[in-house]
Amino acid sequence: MTSPTPPAEPTYADRTFRSPAGVVGGVLLLVLICWIGGDAALRGHGRVPWLALAGMLTAVPLVVAFTLRPVVFANDRRIRIRNPFRTITVPWTEVADLRAGYSSELFTEGGTKYQMWAVPVSLRQRKRAARRQSRQSVDDPYGRTSVHADVRDSKARMATADRIMADLRELVERAKTGAAAGAAKSAESQEASPSSVSVRWAYELIAPAVVGAVLLVVLFATG
Incomplete structure (x- = not known):
């Protein structure tokens, strides 16, 4: 049997x-x-x-x-950044930081920086989002408690690049938490997931x- x-x-x-x-x-x-x-x-x-x-x-x-x-693909295992002339694949466990200053950037654990051309930063959008948040704080000076606050609503008020980076940071945290909880994986599952950064021209x-x-x-x- x-x-x-x-x-x-x-x-x-x-x-x-x-x-x-x-x-x-x-x-x-x-x-x-x-x-x-x-x-x-x-x-x-x-x-x-x-x-x-x-x-x-x-x-x-x-x-x-x-x-x-230019496009960014992300799932529960890795992020794939398709820039004008390169495609960079990075497993979430190798991501050290994600930043959106004047451009959207990913930093690996080894200190390498990769720009994400598909997520342009608009300073005009960011200023508009800041003005909306400022008006809301004036209309509701006491704010809402954490029990009633809606995270999706707060994301909707962000600039597009900041909202995308917040979503990607959530995927990083989820992947690293899952990797720490399931450190003893089978050899097959380890082979199925990428283990290092790869770059293709x-x-x-x-x-x-x-x-x-x-x-x-x-x-x-x-x-």
């Missing part, structure tokens, strides 16, 4: 954080580049079509890298941008 198979550990979908304004701006830029560059490539004369193609080969990967590509965007830039330099130099 075979023993029953233990239930598999539940998996949860990644939470995704990105800048909607960056995505919209990137799409508009791509449309503009393809419109102008395509028109020059089809209707231009002499060296113009080649210059247009080389310019598009340079510009399109850069626009994709800085607008559409986006050569699929770097290569065409470099080729396009080289073509532009050659075309201008031989013109």
Whole structure:
């Protein structure tokens, strides 16, 4: 008689954080580049079509890298930061701190800093949130007790970057608490979760941008 198979550990979908304004701006830029560059490539004369193609080969990967590509994926095990030219995967146990000053930054236990391009910091939003909190404190000078306070309501009054960082800090605390409570894991579960920081370069965007830039330099130099 075979023993029953233990239930598999539940998996949860990644939470995704990105800048909607960056995505919209990137799409508009791509449309503009393809419109102008395509028109020059089809209707231009002499060296113009080649210059247009080389310019598009340079510009399109850069626009994709800085607008559409940046995103942060987070689940109960790790955070994956997809920046313009790199993808950094960090298990929560290796995260030392998360800060949102003039930019959103992650610090590892080894002291390495990684910026999160997908979570831009808006000082204007932060000032508006501070004014709302100031008005609320004037309207309710005694405040609400911790029994009646709503944490979700306080988060809703934060700037977008600060709210995202607060959510990520909660995931860090939850993961580190769970790691401390379950230090004696099975070897299989340890292999399933990432144990160190990994960095992958986006050569699929770097290569065409470099080729396009080289073509532009050659075309201008031989013109």
